Amino acid sequence: MLLTYVPVLFMTGFITVVAIGVLFVSSLVRPKNPYAEKLTSWECGIESKGESNTGHYKVHFFVIAILFILFDVETLFLFPWAVILGDPTIATLAFIEMFVFIGILSVGLVYAWGKGALDWL
Amino acid sequence: MILERLFFILFAVVAIAAAGGVVCFKNPVHSAFSLIVCLLQVAAIFVLLRSPFLAVVQIFIYVGAVMVLFLFVVLVLDIKKASLETFPGLKRWPVYVILPVMAIEFLIVIFGKSFAHMQMAEAGAETTVEVIGLALFTHYLLPFEIISVLLLAAMVGAIIMAKKRWN
Numbered sequence: 443m444l445l446t447y448v449p450v451l452f453m454t455g456f457i458t459v460v461a462i463g464v465l466f467v468s469s470l471v472r473p474k475n476p477y478a479e480k481l482t483s484w485e486c487g488i489e490s491k492g493e494s495n496t497g498h499y500k501v502h503f504f505v506i507a508i509l510f511i512l513f514d515v516e517t518l519f520l521f522p523w524a525v526i527l528g529d530p531t532i533a534t535l536a537f538i539e540m541f542v543f544i545g546i547l548s549v550g551l552v553y554a555w556g557k558g559a560l561d562w563l
Numbered sequence: 564m565i566l567e568r569l570f571f572i573l574f575a576v577v578a579i580a581a582a583g584g585v586v587c588f589k590n591p592v593h594s595a596f597s598l599i600v601c602l603l604q605v606a607a608i609f610v611l612l613r614s615p616f617l618a619v620v621q622i623f624i625y626v627g628a629v630m631v632l633f634l635f636v637v638l639v640l641d642i643k644k645a646s647l648e649t650f651p652g653l654k655r656w657p658v659y660v661i662l663p664v665m666a667i668e669f670l671i672v673i674f675g676k677s678f679a680h681m682q683m684a685e686a687g688a689e690t691t692v693e694v695i696g697l698a699l700f701t702h703y704l705l706p707f708e709i710i711s712v713l714l715l716a717a718m719v720g721a722i723i724m725a726k727k728r729w730n
Contacts, residue, residue: 493643501639502725505722509721510628515624515714516714518620518623518624522699522700525692526696532700536700542711543711546711547715550715553718559725
């Protein structure tokens with residue numbers, strides 16, 4: 443039934459309105475007194491140097507993001523698996539198969555770990 | 564049915580507006596956030612098409628993971644330099660020819676005979692997560708296991724390609 447999704451829609455809409463509303467109302471109420479020193483970005487008390495959008499970020503962030511996508515796809519298959527586990531006819535098979543699936547992917551995790559893709563710096 | 568159509572129009576209009584925002588915003592971070600709005604609307608359309616699992620996939624993979632990747636790409640790129648780059652040798656007039664031709668072609672396909680006999684999914688014929696789970700662990704068990712090998716290959720490939728860069 444599509445009507446069961448109406449509460450989800452209402453919740454999403456309500457949260458969006460509240461989030462925008464809070465920002466809007468506070469922009470009306472708050473005192474406004476900006477000056478150059480206040481507008482600089484906060485870098486733990488150290489004066490910031492240069493621009494942040496010149497691309498001097500590590501490729502490492504990117505590798506972590508790719509690994510995140512792959513494990514995200516893996517967890518996606520846990521949803522249908524978890525739903526059908528209550529079915530006694532295929533539960534055992536599905537249980538074993540999922541552990542084979544996770545086992546193969548943990549080889550990838552061990553590989554990433556061994557190659558130092560998870561180390562910072 | 565009328566209500567459903569109304570909601571479809573709402574989601575579709577917001578999706579198209581957000582997609583326009585992706586192209587038009589100057590700041591790539593704003594474009595990325597506009598893309599998030601667009602993908603959320605498409606997820607809502609998937610719910611209207613009675614595929615709630617696909618909607619979850621859309622939010623989980625695209626909004627959750629792919630957008631993180633996009634934002635990291637925005638960080639890693641030198642935006643200032645990239646935005647100054649032009650596309651030399653690319654004339655604009657072919658665009659004005661190709662786009663209308665493609666638009667007419669798509670309209671002919673959509674309103675032509677090929678889709679006319681198609682019916683919308685019957686009300687209540689929802690592809691639930693349970694149906695997908697049953698199909699996945701009975702008929703498509705081997706493809707399911709092959710997916711894990713595929714993901715493993717992607718993981719190894721990503722690490723090998725990135726390794727060259729960080730050394």
